[in-house]
Amino acid sequence: MEEKIRLQKYIAQCGIASRRHAEEIIKAGRVRVNGAKITEMGTLVTDKDKVEVDGKRIKKEKRLIYIMLNKPSGYVSTASDPEGRRTVLDLIEGVEERIYPVGRLDYDTTGLLILTNDGDFAYSSTHPGKETKKTYIAEVLGLPSNKTLRTLRKGVILDGKATSPADVEVVEIKDKSSVLKIIIHEGRNRQVKRMCETVGHPVLKLKRTAIGKLTLGNLKPGEWKYLSQQEIKLVRGNRNGTQISTKK
Numbered sequence: 001m002e003e004k005i006r007l008q009k010y011i012a013q014c015g016i017a018s019r020r021h022a023e024e025i026i027k028a029g030r031v032r033v034n035g036a037k038i039t040e041m042g043t044l045v046t047d048k049d050k051v052e053v054d055g056k057r058i059k060k061e062k063r064l065i066y067i068m069l070n071k072p073s074g075y076v077s078t079a080s081d082p083e084g085r086r087t088v089l090d091l092i093e094g095v096e097e098r099i100y101p102v103g104r105l106d107y108d109t110t111g112l113l114i115l116t117n118d119g120d121f122a123y124s125s126t127h128p129g130k131e132t133k134k135t136y137i138a139e140v141l142g143l144p145s146n147k148t149l150r151t152l153r154k155g156v157i158l159d160g161k162a163t164s165p166a167d168v169e170v171v172e173i174k175d176k177s178s179v180l181k182i183i184i185h186e187g188r189n190r191q192v193k194r195m196c197e198t199v200g201h202p203v204l205k206l207k208r209t210a211i212g213k214l215t216l217g218n219l220k221p222g223e224w225k226y227l228s229q230q231e232i233k234l235v236r237g238n239r240n241g242t243q244i245s246t247k248k
């Protein structure tokens with residue numbers, strides 16, 4: 001259902017005037033809703049109503065927002081799930097805009113996920129061939145040999161096509177497993193898990209720690225925050241002259 005809001009708040013959200021000034025505009029008889037002049041405060045309107053100020057239709061400003069979430073395990077990163085599992089959107093409260101995740105993390109993968117309502121940004125960040133680099137920390141079974149590490153770096157055949165060159169290094173050696181830092185420039189389905197599985201080292205745990213130069217920082221699992229202009233630039237590195245606006 002469309003949200004009903006008070007006319008003076010609506011006018012303010014359209015960027016026409018402050019809420020107080022909007023009240024004066026209404027009192028002065030300068031506002032029409034669906035053709036009828038309104039001079040009373042508190043009239044409720046929705047986005048579907050035609051609101052005019054001085055004969056000109058006004059519309060809510062579309063606010064482009066960018067959020068980064070530290071995704072916990074046990075959430076799908078689609079907007080809805082046919083199996084009724086919890087989605088990452090369940091973790092984002094108090095955001096009116098219709099946002100969606102940029103790319104995906106598996107149900108059991110944790111870490112950095114960006115959500116936005118900026119279709120251009122989402123498209124350019126996941127566009128094949130021009131993808132932003134993504135950094136993962138993967139705990140895998142066993143310890144890959146140097147030869148296996150070279151194979152992972154050079155490319156592994158998935159679905160008949162080699163993965164593009166990746167940065168892979170061992171960052172920790174445990175009893176029966178090891179921890180790898182893997183940086184890839186593509187976003188093929190379950191790519192990191194399938195790469196490691198193919199070379200005989202199934203992934204036990206996977207976390208994304210960075211997208212471009214944007215890192216999780218000290219965001220705890222399940223926490224999220226709005227990205228600043230500076231942080232948004234870290235994602236794409238200002239490539240291709242991508243214009244990003246954050247109207248607030």
Ligand code: URA
Pocket residue numbers: 104105106107109189190191192193194206
């Ligand atoms: N690669 C995977 O295998 N899974 C993810 O969730 C992300 C990258």
